[in-house]
Amino acid sequence: MAIESKPEAVILTEIMLTVFRVNGRLLEKGDELVEPLNLTSARWQVLGAVALAGNPLSAPQIAEAMGITRQGAQKQINKLKEDGFFEQSPNTRHQRSPLYALTELGNRTFAKVMYLEAAWANGLVASLPLQDLKKTLKTLNAVYERLDSPVPKKGARS
Template sequence: MPDEMALLVADVYEAAGVLRRSGEAVAAAEGQTQARWQLLSVVSDSPRSVAQAARRLGISRQAAQRVANDLVHAELAAFRPNPDHRSSPLLALTSAGEDVLDRITARAAEAHEAFARGIPPEEVRAARALLHRLVERVRDHEDEGARARNAR
């Protein structure tokens, strides 16, 4: 009997790959990349430092910094003073960035609607709940491993 968890992990990787390609196409239709879209989205609710945005996205600070610099150069975002940390400015959307994000989000909503056609909403909710539990358990496992390494 195959290892069901290994098969689920393989399915998640496959889903991530096809969704990433779809996301790239959605972002490209507005002249953006998925990385730019993700960073615009992360700072859309409130300005964040690049380090905070990187943590939220699960990427390196350096990768987030490169994308942030691109967004600032394109005038889709701007660095603002950080009252809590002078050397770590906050990245905030400009009105042009808000407009681009709104257009990308609308395109993504259309794509999501097409993906979900024929799938009952309760199945989508159940899949999300399972993925949230899985992510939580993986994080707990990582935390336990880190604690064990630090205890040595």
């Protein structure tokens, strides 16, 4: 027996499918964008987490900032260190858990990435009204918040 679907739910389902498609495309294009800099979307994100923090971070802190697991972050960190984007310094607070900071190369590269990203985004928004973009961001964030909590009961306030 089919359930009674609200028209809102139908649109939301379409939004979900579009989010999947956009997500895939963004990773693809992001990889292309930073490929000349010897980066990938994943490593760009890790680089950004440390760059935006402004101070050296440990692996668990980077994972926390990115919303991924400690081990997942560690994999990218190790590669970034290997390729000279990160340098390691001792952590006075935890002997086994070093801190990571951007090297000169890391900083130079991240600056280039920011430049490329800005140029890309500027080209992408051509003829998209600012109001539409703002409303979209607001709605997506609302959906995201609802995805946090379990199925809300009918009539539950807030």
